[in-house]
Amino acid sequence: MPLERFGVSMNRELLQQLDQAIEEAGYANRSEAVRDMARAFLVNRQWEAPDGEVVGTITLVYDHHVPGVVAKLTALQHDAEPTVICNTHVHLDHHNCIEVIVARGAAEQVRRLADRMISARGVKHGQLTRTAVQQ
Ligand code: NI
Incomplete structure (x- = not known):
């Protein structure tokens, strides 16, 4: 160019x-x-922009012993409007897991997925990192 x-x-x-x-x-x-x-x-x-095409990385730290948290986070990803491109799970210690989810789609939908995952019971810390493809 x-x-x-x-x-x-x-x-x-x-x-x-x-x-x-x-x-x-x-x-x-x-x-x-x-x-x-x-x-x-x-x-x-x-x-x-509500319909802006973006990529978001959602990082979650949670205690997998909290009843229902794993099923909840899995269901949210299956039902998500933005496409979940990949998901990495690491067992940090006896209680804690870290999960990194890469989602691509409309900004509002990626934000909503992140909000729902971060606010899920058992999630101790969560963060959405915002990026998009640029020239
Ligand atoms: Ni784990």
């Missing part, structure tokens, strides 16, 4: 802070960092 160049005006202090953060983050140059910022902005917009 051909690259386009454009100029950006900003005050010196903001630019100095930006350059310092870019260097700390390990970017090779300012352009690479600005491209990632543009993608992050667009991914965010996709998640804000």
